[in-house]
Amino acid sequence: MKKVVIINLSPRKKGTSMMLANRCREFLSVRDYQVEILHLYPNLKNLSPLLAAINEVQSIIMVGPCYINTYPADTVYLLEELEKNRDVLHGQDLYGIIQGGMPYVHTHESGLKMLELFAGENDLSFKGGFVIGMGAMLNGQPLDKLLNGKKAERGFQYFLENVAKQENSSSELYHQAQLKMPGMVYYLMAKMMNRKIDKERRGKGIGDQVKSPYDNTGINY
Amino acid sequence: MITILSDHTRQEVGERLDKKLRERKIATEFISLTDMNVGPCYSCGGCTDKTYGQCIHRDDGDIILPKLMRTDVLVMVTPVKWGSYSFKTKRVFDKCAVIGDRHYYYKNGELVKGKIGRVHTFVAIGVKDQWQNDEKSAFENLVAENIKIMNIKGRVHLVDASNISVFLDSAVEDLNQ
Numbered sequence: 001m002k003k004v005v006i007i008n009l010s011p012r013k014k015g016t017s018m019m020l021a022n023r024c025r026e027f028l029s030v031r032d033y034q035v036e037i038l039h040l041y042p043n044l045k046n047l048s049p050l051l052a053a054i055n056e057v058q059s060i061i062m063v064g065p066c067y068i069n070t071y072p073a074d075t076v077y078l079l080e081e082l083e084k085n086r087d088v089l090h091g092q093d094l095y096g097i098i099q100g101g102m103p104y105v106h107t108h109e110s111g112l113k114m115l116e117l118f119a120g121e122n123d124l125s126f127k128g129g130f131v132i133g134m135g136a137m138l139n140g141q142p143l144d145k146l147l148n149g150k151k152a153e154r155g156f157q158y159f160l161e162n163v164a165k166q167e168n169s170s171s172e173l174y175h176q177a178q179l180k181m182p183g184m185v186y187y188l189m190a191k192m193m194n195r196k197i198d199k200e201r202r203g204k205g206i207g208d209q210v211k212s213p214y215d216n217t218g219i220n221y
Numbered sequence: 222m223i224t225i226l227s228d229h230t231r232q233e234v235g236e237r238l239d240k241k242l243r244e245r246k247i248a249t250e251f252i253s254l255t256d257m258n259v260g261p262c263y264s265c266g267g268c269t270d271k272t273y274g275q276c277i278h279r280d281d282g283d284i285i286l287p288k289l290m291r292t293d294v295l296v297m298v299t300p301v302k303w304g305s306y307s308f309k310t311k312r313v314f315d316k317c318a319v320i321g322d323r324h325y326y327y328k329n330g331e332l333v334k335g336k337i338g339r340v341h342t343f344v345a346i347g348v349k350d351q352w353q354n355d356e357k358s359a360f361e362n363l364v365a366e367n368i369k370i371m372n373i374k375g376r377v378h379l380v381d382a383s384n385i386s387v388f389l390d391s392a393v394e395d396l397n398q
Binding site: 010011012067068074077079103104106113114118187194197206214 | 261262263264265269270272273274275283286287289290302303304305306307308309311312314315317318319320323324325326327330331332338355356359362363366367369370
């Protein structure tokens with residue numbers, strides 16, 4: 001039986017990254033894989049459980065959110081620590097999954113590139129990844145709730161098949177799954193989301209002219 | 222105001238740039254990340270709920286973020302690992318969402334977010350001993366996406382031992398405009 005470890009790079013244990021991690025587990029565990037999901041954040045002070053698990057497996061899947069166009073800072077920390085403990089890296093396959101709020105693939109794709117460059121320097125075999133937009137809106141709900149749910153579901157399914165067969169997964173899969181809307185729709189989406197933000201602020205008793213708690217210059221936030 | 226945020230690990234470009242700008246009487250705020258301890262963004266939602274506009278966790282972000290709120294030009298000087306920001310730099314960048322405009326805007330057919338504080342220009346300076354082409358393009362793409370999503374002006378510089386002197390002179394001229 002082959003072994004795979006899924007590393008949850010999100011600080012949240014319930015959310016879109018974990019929904020995707022669970023999807024990977026469900027898919028692989030019925031295909032002759034022994035699957036373990038490990039969380040990065042509770043292990044930040046001692047990464048030994050993650051290092052030990054990585055040492056034992058044939059494939060690693062890193063799944064996490066996109067913070068300002070790539071994975072969160074602590075993913076860089078994990079990679080740095082893996083580099084320091086290179087003896088646990090010995091040709092395993094590495095796949096990445098990144099999900100973020102914006103609907104566009106290009107917004108989040110740098111995260112996968114980081115994993116690819118890391119793998120190239122550290123005796124891992126990067127075999128591709130999957131990018132999912134509007135992950136924040138999804139907030140842990142199933143993929144089919146997305147506006148491009150059917151396409152995202154189909155692309156993600158192909159990606160999982162690649163992982164199960166330890167094949168390279170083409171970026172075409174997530175590019176094809178991307179939501180494609182006319183500009184006017186995004187314009188209206190912006191209006192709609194801003195109305196929601198402003199309503200939320202009013203609900204919390206925060207007016208439009210309140211300063212940031214970090215601000216002593218009079219700029220509104 | 223120009224603020225230089227610099228992770229000194231394996232590089233001194235930030236300090237040298239700050240010194241040169243000061244020699245030219247250009248107002249700067251220099252933040253070294255060496256002794257700063259900024260925790261992770263836990264995506265807990267506190268900054269959009271209980272402590273609206275403020276991180277619920279107390280760390281040196283409380284020192285850095287007010288300085289970033291006051292700046293017009295943000296210069297991040299970072300060692301580059303695998304085409305990305307250093308761990309210390311990214312910890313700060315991740316927290317910048319709390320001082321960012323939460324609203325969405327429409328630009329060039331796509332959704333974008335608003336800027337951080339009043340920052341109108343973002344300059345990312347990536348430092349490495351030696352650049353490989355794929356890492357150059359990875360870092361350039363990442364910064365281009367940062368600039369796009371923040372909906373501001375900006376540029377990226379790739380610095381190594383071979384071009385540091387030329388870079389410092391041109392960066393001073395650039396930031397003086």
